[in-house]
Amino acid sequence: MTRVAIYARYSSDAQSEQSIEDQVRVCRARAEREGWTVVEVYADYALSGASASRPQFQQLIRDARAGQFEVILAEALDRLSRDQEHIAGFHKQMSFASVQVVTLSEGAISELHVGLKGTMSALFLKDLAQKTHRGLEGRVRAGGSGGGLSYGYRIRRGLRPDGTPITGEMEIAVEEAAIVRRIFTAFAAGQSPRSIAKVLNAEGVPGPRGGKWTASLLLGGAGRETGLLRNRLYIGERVWNRQRFIKDPSTGKRVARPNPREAWITTSVPDLAIIDAETWDLAQARLSANRRAVLDLSSSAAEPTANRGERLGTVRRPRWPLSGLVRCGVCNGPLTVMGPNGRLGCANYVERGTCTNRRTILRGVLLPRVLVGLKERLLAPELVEEFVRTYVAEVNAANRERGARQAGLEQQRAKLTRQIRNLLELIKDGHGGAAMAAEVRDLERRQEELAQQIAAAGEPEPTPVLHPNLPALYRRRVEALEEALADAVTAMAATEALRALIDAILVFPGERRGEVTVSLRGDLAAFLHAAGEPEAGSGDAKKAANLTVGGLGREVMASLDAGTGFEPVTFRL
CATH class of the missing domain: 3.40.50.1390 (Resolvase, N-terminal catalytic domain)
Known part of the structure; x- marks a missing residue:
């Protein structure tokens, strides 16, 4: 069969x-x-x-x-x-x-x-x-839509005079159009995109697709003319074919690529205009002035602005060790860099006005506090003892569950073996047919599946054993890591090692003005891994830093791995 x-x-x-x-x-x-x-x-x-x-x-x-x-x-x-x-x-x-x-x-x-x-x-x-x-281009040149729906518009529904349904056309959404006019008027009058977004969020005005308003949503990008303030449809000009999509062969996902401006197709659709020409021109003049100011600040006298911008786009900036790990303790939103001095502030407070945490902290101050906390506050004896006690209990419970499941699977496999043996005896005696042979093959297939499930269950997990001098070993690893972060040659590897230890760094507003409280949250299993690596033979700090994370030290926990289901450890810095 x-x-x-x-x-x-x-x-x-x-x-x-x-x-x-x-x-x-x-x-x-x-x-x-x-x-x-x-x-x-x-x-x-x-x-x-x-x-x-x-x-x-x-x-x-x-x-x-x-x-x-x-x-x-x-x-x-x-x-x-x-x-x-x-x-x-x-x-x-x-x-x-x-x-x-x-x-x-x-x-x-x-x-x-x-x-x-x-x-x-x-x-x-x-x-x-x-x-x-080609079909979309023809529709756009005829004044129709080429796809996509901008804020301020909705799909037009209804029937044409000949009775056919209306497709591929938009009309102005009155409520959203009023918000668009309000944004343009406020920006043209000198209000910043950030403050506009804050006011709209405070009033509960839903953004595009029901989300929150942000400054980046309003500004967009000048190159592709994205962002609400650059959308020329608001003055009755539809721009199409600004980008194309190609498939990334490694992921199978579509990736946008910009088309040259000469390939853009612009058509007049005056019936979709929301903003008058004067307000539009004032807004675009301010956008251009802001862009020139930024480019002038980022360029030098000896290097043309365009060349410098092109060069900056191709240079990989060094990664800050804590990038993406620092979050607001009030709303759990990301902290963003504010201003040229490198202060970190809650993005939801700065960009959206949806958080009350207005405290900031210097990046240069935060990293030393984190390293001190890792060295001095983490591996407290009572914390490690409680973790190991809980872990041992979990290991024993998992082993009991694994044993019970394996016993049940073994019983099922023994039952299938008896059934197969009985059917084979009947076939040998001449009492079986094609249906019985097919049933034997089905039982054998189920028996193989059970064997795979039994093998996948694995061996019981051994009980972890702690190194007797665990805190001191771990502290030396963090000190070596701190030295490696300061060395340009080893900084990248040390950064990855540090990030492997930390789940999140939470910044809370303190009791006094300007004060912040910092909490570090990480997986204690990863910290114990770091402490359990053997000492670097050469004593070189850089080499020790490279060994901080990357393997499981048998002296620490023979079977401990990150993400075992325990709550992350949190401590104040």
Whole structure:
């Protein structure tokens, strides 16, 4: 008996789900004619064949490698994939798993089909993209929408005089248009985007897609003319084709790439204008003035602004060791750099006005406080003792659960062994048929699955053992790490080692004016890992810093790993 899996797919929301049922129906009919047994049906709804990141398609691959069927049946090869690289890789994986791929259109799939059909499918996608782009361009040049919906507008609903539904057209949303006018008027009058966003959030005005207002949402970027204050649709000019999308081959996701300005298409749509020309010009003049001021500050007299900007875009700035780890203790929002002196403040307070934490802290002050806290405050004996006690209890409970589960699986496997033995005896005596032989194979398959589950359960986890001089070892590691952070040669490796120890650094407003309280939150398992690494033989601080994180010291905890489910440790700095 040949076990077969059916795969079906359709790619567009505009298509009907009936397409899946039709594909499965004709595949079942083919399997019945061949005498195959359909064991599973996999179907992806409204997902393009240009991407391999389809849930059911990936499950199909996993089950095929697990040996759950011998044949994959689909209506056509392009149902499985339209990408040359993906279909070639899929064919290789199925060949390795000894699974035959058969389609109703092409028959049994070979390397020849993969090459020819893969090329045809790729050309189809390219041709489809070109035709879609051409159709959208024609719609835009005729005054229609090319896709996307800006704040201040909504999709127009209704019927045309001939009775056909209106599609691809927008109209002004009166309530949102009033907010747009208010933003432009305030900005043209000198109010900053940050203060505008704060006022709107304080009044409870929902932003685009129901989110919060931010300064960056209003400003956007000058190069692609993004951001509410740069949207020319508000003065009745639709700009289309500013960017294109290409697929990243490593992730399968689309990535935006800017088009040259000569490729942009601008059409007049005066009926969609929200802002008058005078207010628009005042706002754009202020945006240009602000941009020139920023560029002048970032350029030197000896170097042209454009060249310096291009060079800065290609230089990788050194990473601050605590970047992305510092958060507000009140709202848990990220802390952002405020001003040229490197002060950190709550982004939700600064950008949105949705937090009350107005305290700031210098970056140069925060890092030393964190390092001192790591050295002096973390590995308190009572803290380590409580952690180990809890961990041992968790290990013992997990071992008991693992043992009970393994015992149950062993009982099931023994039962299946007896059933298989009895059926084989009946077949030997001439009492069995094809159905009984098929049942034996099914029982054997279930027995193999149980064996895999038993093996996956693993061995009992050993009880952790602490090094007798754990705090002193750990303190020396942090001191070596501190020295390595100050060395340009080892700073990057030391930064990664430090970040591996910390989950978050929370900054709270203190009781007195200007005072802040800092709490460090981390996984104690990671700290104990760091302390358990063997001493660096050369005694060199840089080498010791590189050993801070990266392996499990047997002297500390033989089976301890980060993320074991314990609450993170938090202490004040």
